[in-house]
Amino acid sequence: MEASAYMKRHWPWIVVLSFLISLPFFSSEYVMVVAMQIFIWGVFAISYDLLIGYSGIVSFGHAVFFGTGAYTSALLMLKADLSFWASLPVIIIVCGLLGLMIGLLTLRFSDIYFTMITLAIGQFFYFIVIKTYKFSGGDDGLHGLPMILPEKIHLYFLALAFLLLIYLFSRRLIGSPLGATLVAMRENEFRAKMIGYNILTYKLIVLVISGIMAGLAGAMDAAILRSVFPGFMHADTTLNVILMTIIGGMGSLIGPVLGAALVTVGQQYLSSYFESWLLIFGVVFVLIVLFLPKGIVGVRSVLALKAPVGGDSSRSEAKSGVPPR
Amino acid sequence: MLSTGLYLNLVLNGLSMGMLYFLLCSGFSLVFGFLRVLNFAHGSLIMWGAYLGVFLAATLSSFSGGIVLTAITIGVFAVSIEYFLIRRLYGNELFQLLLTFGLIFILDQIIKLIWGPAVTPIQPPRYLQGSLMIFGEPFTIYRLFIIAMGTIICLSIYLVFNKTKLGLIIRAGIESREMVRALGIDINRIFTLVCGIGGVLAGIAGFVLGYFSGLSPEMGINQIINILVIVVIGGLGSFTGTAVAAIIVGLTESFVGFYMPEFAVVGIFIVMFVVLSIKPSGLFGEV
Numbered sequence: 001m002e003a004s005a006y007m008k009r010h011w012p013w014i015v016v017l018s019f020l021i022s023l024p025f026f027s028s029e030y031v032m033v034v035a036m037q038i039f040i041w042g043v044f045a046i047s048y049d050l051l052i053g054y055s056g057i058v059s060f061g062h063a064v065f066f067g068t069g070a071y072t073s074a075l076l077m078l079k080a081d082l083s084f085w086a087s088l089p090v091i092i093i094v095c096g097l098l099g100l101m102i103g104l105l106t107l108r109f110s111d112i113y114f115t116m117i118t119l120a121i122g123q124f125f126y127f128i129v130i131k132t133y134k135f136s137g138g139d140d141g142l143h144g145l146p147m148i149l150p151e152k153i154h155l156y157f158l159a160l161a162f163l164l165l166i167y168l169f170s171r172r173l174i175g176s177p178l179g180a181t182l183v184a185m186r187e188n189e190f191r192a193k194m195i196g197y198n199i200l201t202y203k204l205i206v207l208v209i210s211g212i213m214a215g216l217a218g219a220m221d222a223a224i225l226r227s228v229f230p231g232f233m234h235a236d237t238t239l240n241v242i243l244m245t246i247i248g249g250m251g252s253l254i255g256p257v258l259g260a261a262l263v264t265v266g267q268q269y270l271s272s273y274f275e276s277w278l279l280i281f282g283v284v285f286v287l288i289v290l291f292l293p294k295g296i297v298g299v300r301s302v303l304a305l306k307a308p309v310g311g312d313s314s315r316s317e318a319k320s321g322v323p324p325r
Numbered sequence: 326m327l328s329t330g331l332y333l334n335l336v337l338n339g340l341s342m343g344m345l346y347f348l349l350c351s352g353f354s355l356v357f358g359f360l361r362v363l364n365f366a367h368g369s370l371i372m373w374g375a376y377l378g379v380f381l382a383a384t385l386s387s388f389s390g391g392i393v394l395t396a397i398t399i400g401v402f403a404v405s406i407e408y409f410l411i412r413r414l415y416g417n418e419l420f421q422l423l424l425t426f427g428l429i430f431i432l433d434q435i436i437k438l439i440w441g442p443a444v445t446p447i448q449p450p451r452y453l454q455g456s457l458m459i460f461g462e463p464f465t466i467y468r469l470f471i472i473a474m475g476t477i478i479c480l481s482i483y484l485v486f487n488k489t490k491l492g493l494i495i496r497a498g499i500e501s502r503e504m505v506r507a508l509g510i511d512i513n514r515i516f517t518l519v520c521g522i523g524g525v526l527a528g529i530a531g532f533v534l535g536y537f538s539g540l541s542p543e544m545g546i547n548q549i550i551n552i553l554v555i556v557v558i559g560g561l562g563s564f565t566g567t568a569v570a571a572i573i574v575g576l577t578e579s580f581v582g583f584y585m586p587e588f589a590v591v592g593i594f595i596v597m598f599v600v601l602s603i604k605p606s607g608l609f610g611e612v
Contacts, residue, residue, distance in 0.1 A: 058422055109605045112363065115422060116553040123550045124594040235546050246423060276438045282430025289423045290413060
């Protein structure tokens, strides 16, 4: 592609990226910290979108992976004197196995079980963290994690690179045959099964990938805050990631990142004026569920009355086509 | 070895917890069984029942008046949620899940806004305070009241289900909605009605719970988790299963709490893991 054509097609990306790259050179440290939170929550929301938006699996306990990643990394750094980088492969293994276990326990029966049980498993892990005080620091969490990079600005670019990497990886994943199979399963699980796809295997694969991403996001968050709290595991963390994904627009990968930005900024600024800022987001969430199923990234296609990108506008029809039991 | 008195005490404690769990789960299980809607906001409805119940009982200065008025209010509230919100999304399970989940935010935050984030202990009326001696061990009267309430509600549900025309329609609807509709019954009105019954049950359960455990803005999310686990153990869509699982979980918690108090909060999850690994569809679930 020619350079000018490339510019023409991708100019919004180039503008946004140059803005983000230059941001730390003119902004305050506070803005930088908020931006890093957005990047990390963006990754977490992308991992959630892979499940809910592309595979149609609804997890209400995704914080389990986020928290497990954060605690694994923090414990390895504090108790085993490993470096942050050395803890990453361990996180990948631990979160991958966790996803496999949860999936095997619940997904083999039905998706509804998965949805119900993930909420319970999330709270189970939360209790475990609170109860194992000596090991996990209980309610207080773990503090004083070493700086993983010498300067804050390095951390900023690490977080930005992390988000870009996960985003590009997820796009490739969705574009791959695996991604196409996932979408086929979401649209009509029964038909996909009849064609000969092993539904459970594909669901487990996507759950493991999503779990690993969320775990890495948790570890990054721990590294940036230099502490972990049991709140990482709490249902509120799951609530936040669901808010981000749905408000931004599920099944679009970029939507959840926008949602992460909106919710994080909203939380930072609204919470100082209005204690119940979550109420506002709750109302927005319900309105979006009722009237704007593709979130804010779907607004454009609603306005232009065009078929939304991804071609899953038929989802509601496909679902309602299932005869009631 | 346990003395008979202590053993009986543990069983009674477990039974009272089981009955409380049954009260909490019954509305959720009924709504799921009939509408196939997982109402994640059921915990929040229960919390509203608790806060509103304590408020109404204090305003009316009547415990029994409070429980009736709470049940009616939460019932009407549940009907309006079904009529204005859930009804728009029949046939779209994913968005129904998300909608009831989103309602948790709104309902819980309004509680915090009105009553504040503090945890408030609540005393039951004088005639339900104190304890009785049963076989040489003290047993709180309020727990006996919970067992009585659970039994009354369980019996009423059984009678409505098996002895009335409405119960007949509901049972038929659980088997096959299409058939009920084909026989000329306006099933949408039955949907709304069942949601209302679910709300009434949530109101009663919340009222009983509020006077038992006190008020806290976390109780909604905590209870919905207990409810989900119990319903999964009992088997989705089986009302009997829910009742049996509630009693099992109550008894387990009572005994685990006595022998290993540290693990009392996770006892319920352990029961779930055991049941799911043996019978993935739950105790009474259809496979």
